[in-house]
Amino acid sequence: MTHPSFALAGRICAAGLLLILVSGCGALRPTATPQPGFYSLDNAWIEARAATRSPATLAVRGPTLIVNPPHAASGYDSQRIIYAREAYKLEYFAHNEWVDTPARMLAPLIVSAVETGGTFRAVVLTPxxxxxxxxxxxxITRLQHDFAGQPSRVRFTLRAYIVDNKTRRILASREFDESVVAANESPYGGVVAANRAVQTVLEQLAEFCAETAANWHPAGAEVPKLTEEGLPGR
Known part of the structure; x- marks a missing residue:
């Protein structure tokens, strides 16, 4: 005859073994991976500005501008969204990325922003x-979400050079640097701030290109002399 205490102990052991097996099976199941978020640099502001521009402002005698695809400094040439918590150290959000590299997203935005100024006869992206x-x-020398201070900020820095294609001479160069406070500390808050920073820099870049073109004269062309009143003479 089986003693009741032995039967009870057996049932407890069996239940414990079953619990261990169930727990083990659960541990072997793959954990759900968060779906990545993909973000872009938007051109809605450029389209809105172009819609308000009069066709009469288009330049018919202005120079043609060739736009080379932007380069990116080391660390900023991938689709990963960069953030920084301390100086000299770049980190990446695990499940949030750009839809393309910032340099490739920026190229058509530069063309559109400069075009809307109406200074150039044509603005062409190479190749x-x-x-x-x-x-x-x-x-692009910097595009990062900076958490070193509160509130966090997104900083975008772009270096630009305008070259005379015939003489290969650099006519003008400038570095644009813009910092925008993020609405919140999330990756999306940083993306929104990044778009605003890019918008401001591209508006400044368009003005820079227009100013340089206004002071440019084709190689070999006669520079008009000014009268005492400051007007072009004959």
Missing amino acids: SAAAGDLRLDTE
Whole structure:
């Protein structure tokens, strides 16, 4: 005859073994991976500004500008969204990325922003068979969500050079640096701030290109002399 205490102990052991087996099976199941978020640099503001521009402002005698695809400094040439908590150390959000590298997203935005100024006869993104009078070279040296202070900020820095295509001479260069406070500390808050920073820099870049073109004269062309009143003479 089986003693009742032995039967009870057996049932407890069996239940414990079953619990261990169930727990083990659960541990072997793959955990759910968070779906990545993909973000872009938007051009809605450029389209809105272009819609308000009068066709009469388009330049018919202005120079043609060739825009080279932007370069990116080391660390900023991937689709990963960068943030920083301390100086000299770049980190990446685990499940949030750009839909493309910032440099490739920025290229058509530069063309559209400069076009809306109406200064150039044409603005062409390379590679292209078109010949141009001036060339715009740019480099992204910083695009990061900075958590070193509160509130956090997104900083975007772009270096630009305008070159005379015929003489290969650099006519003008400038570094644009913009910092925008993030609405919140999330990756999306940083993306919104990044778009605002890019918008401000591209507006400044368009003005820079227009100013340089206004002071440019084709190589070999006669520079008009000014009268005492400051007007072009004959």
